[in-house]
Amino acid sequence: MTSTTLPHTENLNVTGFQPLVTPRTLKAELPTCEPAQRTVQASRQAVQGILRGTDPRLLVIIGPCSIHDEEQAIEYAGRLLTLRERYRDRMELVMRVYPDKPRTTVGWRGYLNDPDMDGQNDFNRGLRKTRELMLAINRMGMPVGTELLDPFVPQYIDDQLSWGAIGARTTESQTHRAMVSGVSAPVGFKNGTGGSVKLAVDAILSARKPHTFLGITDDGQAAVVSTRGNPDGHIILRGGTSGPNYGQEHVKAAGDMLEAAGLTRALVVDCSHHNSGYVHDRQLDAWHDVIRQRVAGDTSLRGLMVESNLNSGKQAIPTDLSQLQYGVSVTDACVGWDTTEAMLGWAYEQLK
Numbered sequence: 001m002t003s004t005t006l007p008h009t010e011n012l013n014v015t016g017f018q019p020l021v022t023p024r025t026l027k028a029e030l031p032t033c034e035p036a037q038r039t040v041q042a043s044r045q046a047v048q049g050i051l052r053g054t055d056p057r058l059l060v061i062i063g064p065c066s067i068h069d070e071e072q073a074i075e076y077a078g079r080l081l082t083l084r085e086r087y088r089d090r091m092e093l094v095m096r097v098y099p100d101k102p103r104t105t106v107g108w109r110g111y112l113n114d115p116d117m118d119g120q121n122d123f124n125r126g127l128r129k130t131r132e133l134m135l136a137i138n139r140m141g142m143p144v145g146t147e148l149l150d151p152f153v154p155q156y157i158d159d160q161l162s163w164g165a166i167g168a169r170t171t172e173s174q175t176h177r178a179m180v181s182g183v184s185a186p187v188g189f190k191n192g193t194g195g196s197v198k199l200a201v202d203a204i205l206s207a208r209k210p211h212t213f214l215g216i217t218d219d220g221q222a223a224v225v226s227t228r229g230n231p232d233g234h235i236i237l238r239g240g241t242s243g244p245n246y247g248q249e250h251v252k253a254a255g256d257m258l259e260a261a262g263l264t265r266a267l268v269v270d271c272s273h274h275n276s277g278y279v280h281d282r283q284l285d286a287w288h289d290v291i292r293q294r295v296a297g298d299t300s301l302r303g304l305m306v307e308s309n310l311n312s313g314k315q316a317i318p319t320d321l322s323q324l325q326y327g328v329s330v331t332d333a334c335v336g337w338d339t340t341e342a343m344l345g346w347a348y349e350q351l352k
């Protein structure tokens with residue numbers, strides 16, 4: 001067979017390649033600064049201390065399900081910062097800044113993937129805007145936590161993260177476990193969507209070890225990446241298809257599983273997702289229950305996650321983006337600001 005008659009066998013389903021900005025270029029355009037670095041360093045240490053049991057405070061990761069508007073995110077960060085400072089002797093507040101969203105099937109994949117919400121998927125602009133936003137929030141003094149989904153992304157924002165998460169849909173993925181082994185901040189693994197906590201325990205064990213995998217360098221060169229291992233992996237209980245898993249029996253079972261694996265009995269509970277049945281106000285049930293368990297003496301409960309926004313509920317993304325409602329989630333429904341304030345104030349009193 002001559003080359004002209006060879007069948008075409010590659011890139012049959014690929015429609016394009018576009019150059020990606022390098023991490024070094026982006027960091028040169030948006031360099032970190034002393035106030036941001038101080039926020040990150042202090043909060044990482046606080047989170048590590050809470051997870052390792054040397055800091056008795058409660059970790060609270062709270063904020064919108066997804067970011068879609070930087071001005072609203074900054075307004076939320078400013079309000080949360082006031083509460084962070086007010087409650088800092090009993091709680092370490094980290095803001096959920098989630099620009100990279102996993103989807104069950106398809107849907108808008110977030111500010112990092114499609115910052116203009118127009119289906120153009122301008123990743124270069126999304127990465128720029130994401131780094132710019134995280135830097136601005138850290139500069140204010142508000143620490144940032146995010147879900148790490150696309151394996152290239154940490155190279156662009158690792159220096160801005162106080163805490164990271166691997167989502168329920170990717171906790172079992174070897175790629176994500178290996179990626180976490182190189183992340184500079186503590187990272188929580190959600191239990192699987194089916195409810196399996198074992199997946200998250202396996203993920204912690206894997207991410208603690210050194211790994212070698214394929215990634216990119218700061219210069220955007222494809223590379224074989226070698227890592228040291230991340231000692232601060234932990235479980236995030238988020239419920240599963242069979243129901244919530246924040247009750248006492250589930251918390252005990254997860255703690256026992258960690259202990260049997262030789263790991264610290266340290267848990268974060270996500271009040272949202274299957275723990276709220278995706279009904280935003282039901283996050284309060286988990287919030288109250290878990291804080292009561294902790295106050296009653298369960299020291300394995302180190303942290304809580306809440307999906308909260310300026311305004312409550314959720315909205316579908318309209319074709320005409322000028323119709324978007326201000327401060328309302330475009331992914332999962334969130335509690336609004338008044339509820340957020342009341343939840344944190346109540347917890348502060350209970351944690352006396």
Ligand SMILES: O=C[C@H](O)[C@H](O)COP(=O)(O)O
Pocket residue numbers: 065101102103104105106107273331332
């Ligand atoms: O946290 C947000 C969502 O639960 C997650 O991105 C999955 O969303 P979907 O089931 O609407 O695709």
Ligand SMILES: C=C(OP(=O)(O)O)C(=O)O
Pocket residue numbers: 065098102147166167168169190238273
């Ligand atoms: C997608 C999220 O959660 P989960 O992975 O638990 O569905 C999230 O926290 O935004």
